Amino acid sequence: MSNFRKWVMVVVISSASLCATCASSIASFTEAGEVDAFRVSKEVTILGISMYMVGLGTGPLLVGPLSEVYGRNIVYRLSYIFFFAFTFPVAFAPNIATFLVFRVLTGFASSAFLSVAGGSVSDMFSNYNVANPMAFYTMSPFIGPVVGPMYSGLINQHLDWRWTYRIQIIWIFIELVMLFVFVRETYVPVLLKGKAARMRKETGDGRFYAPLDRRDGSLVGAIFVSCYKPFELMIYERMALLLNIWTALLLGILYLTLQAFPFIFEKNHGFNMQSTGLSFAGIGLGMILAFLAQLVYNKVSAPKTAAKYGGNPPPEVRLIIGMAGAVLCPISLFWLAFTTYRSVHWIVPIIASILLGTGSLFVFTSVFTYLVTAYRPLAASALASNSALRSAFAAAFPLFAGAMYNKLGTVGATALLAGLTTIMAPLPFVFFRIGTRLRQNSRFAAS
Template identity: 35%
Template sequence: MVVALTCFVVAFCSSVITADIAGVAEEFNVSEEAALVSISVFVIGFGVGPMAFAPLSEIYGRQIIYASTLLLAVVFIIPCAVAKNYATLIVCRTIDGIAFSAPMTLVGGTLADLWRNEERGVPMAAFSAAPFIGPAIGPLVGGFLSDATNWRFLYWIQLILAFIVWVLISFTVPETYAPTILARRAKKMRKETGDATHVTEQDIDMRPIGERLGIFLIRPFQLLFRELIVFLISIYMSVLYGLLYMFFVAFPIIYQKRKGYSASSTGLMFIPLAVGVLCSAACSPWVNKHYLKMVAKHNGHPPAEARLIPMMLSCWFIPIGLFIFAWTSYPHLHWAGPALGGFPVGFGFIFLYNSANNYLVDSYQHQAASALAAKTCIRSFWGAGVVLFTEQMYDRLGDQWASSLLGFIGLACCGIPFLFWVYGARIRARSKYAYSSDDEETSGSDIEKAKP
């Protein structure tokens, strides 16, 4: 739960500053589009960092990466809060994004370390909820803080929360990566007994660290561009991630610019989105119970495609919510329409994200951190771009058609889980990276045949 809390704080830090972008623009005498870059560079950092931190965690272990990167993030929040110029804010915000990306990436590997496939559903739901609840709560808290103080206090609250989770994760979370634990035990035994034969695979790997790191750094890119499962799941999650960050810009457009609401009142409009996320997360025990039944039916070896069932059922909530948001956003209509459109979006987010993460982890068990790093990279670059062009898109297409365009994109992506339901096992069978048990069923469609 400490790791999930850390992911929540990281996600909160990414969005809380959206509450007072105008304040940043005014103080540094830049446009609001330029001020939005402080969000984009943070999200880009989410994409860059995992490419290094995921493989580093497979060399040095998870815990040291968690602790060191969070400490770096805590340190560089301070210059953001006291920045005297725009360049300082952007540079330090970029470093924070890179440093904060580690928990978001490593948690998938941590879950794979601690729980078996059939036990991973509920913990993965907690992890999946955190990155979406955090951004939904960020504008809500930030709106009230910015109305009462100024944009700088939005960074001080980040510092307080980040320091708390750094202390928790540094002093309460042990190492979970098995090769690192074994290497430490072997080192201790060599020291105590003087017997040099106590070694692990890591110890007998004589390749230079630079060569090993180079291989690990390339792996996420190999998975992203050579593995169809990783690529298409990453595209789908990128669309969802972009929609989330689009809301951070779209809500102020709809409520502050069109309806004249304050930042704090606009923040309240994110509540249905957060409630949708919480309701979805609350359903995870039932989803996991269904998965455990499938584990029993398939003698403990269900195909990874069994994880796609919630995805296939919930993918429709995203376009439904977007179309509600789009066509109730006229200035003369009641404020509740667009806000309530956030509920099905939030509800669908967690089922989709949870299923996608479980599917990647089950499909690439020993490469879980690298597979999630590849997904995080592409989704982060897309999310960063969405922040920059959302306002222009709404100005040119109009509020209704801009949101509808994204709804149609979400609708098109609904075919992805069905594609892998039918062909996923065959794709994995041809992969040199994917995990495949000899005992598992040959395809997701065989699950239907196995049902009584």
């Protein structure tokens, strides 16, 4: 494929990932409508976010092994077909039970784009050229929770809450069409399997086969391994566990802001629903700036790093950009905490949130790249373990956000989060120094 064709596929896959994670956070501004429609408490409606994240976190344990047997493309297409179909009961749910059940199912169906999509990017680009497309893809699912409240707030300010999901259906359909038109199979074992089948048919010689034709074990066995291997990795690998907790904490904080920003901007500054949704633009802008900074960093540092280590840099060099993120995140949260007073202009906390977006994406990118390179034989399991823990935190944090901000106030609650990120901040600095030694004693790390 030409580079242009590869990048078209990267953009389509990334936009599908954006749509999938955006669907999680759009529920934040539909809660008031759900309270009136379903006659339930606000605490119950918050489960709309949490249930989606449960599906999003458990789905990769199934779709990961499926993609390694049947290929990336069929998983993408079936995933989005089910995502499209299951969103209709969400948009037209007659009761809260139906709404929550199908929120889980939509999260599960869309989860392929948090696990399989990264594999497609790595399929198309060499190790030397993969940094920029991987940075672009990594940004997409994490900017989704920021984009969701922005357009959800606009819709719910002027229309019935159900239109949030009806418009989401239209977006999913457009993504589904683009997946069929522009995205082709990239997984080499599946391509070889198709080639072997064509050669057997054309030549009549049954001796042509691909490695996947003689795959050992069953699909059920592969799914079983994919379910326990990520947790085994976290149990025995302190590096993986601590880095996973770090990214899970940051994603939990991002999802907690879905409940925290209304406290800060609606109660303190009198924002309406639409304006509160737009207040998330600061985090989104920070992520875009982080992506642009990574393009520059990769262009400048990659040749020097490759030359320094003889073309084979250790995984720990991937943590360097995470060091910047480790410093920016607590600074941003402390700044945000002590500028939430009504007397402080609303633009000041939004500027603080820009640093949160930048620091978070630096951390996510560095940890993902580190896990893939450090645990290359088990890269899929390493990412699945990270995804499962991140989704668990993202599902849980919004549930106690209201109680925490009511009890501690905007200053105390946000400062508590800043303190947690401060405790985790030394991780990239420590692992950069001792990571090589720890990997030498690891049962899972690549040599």
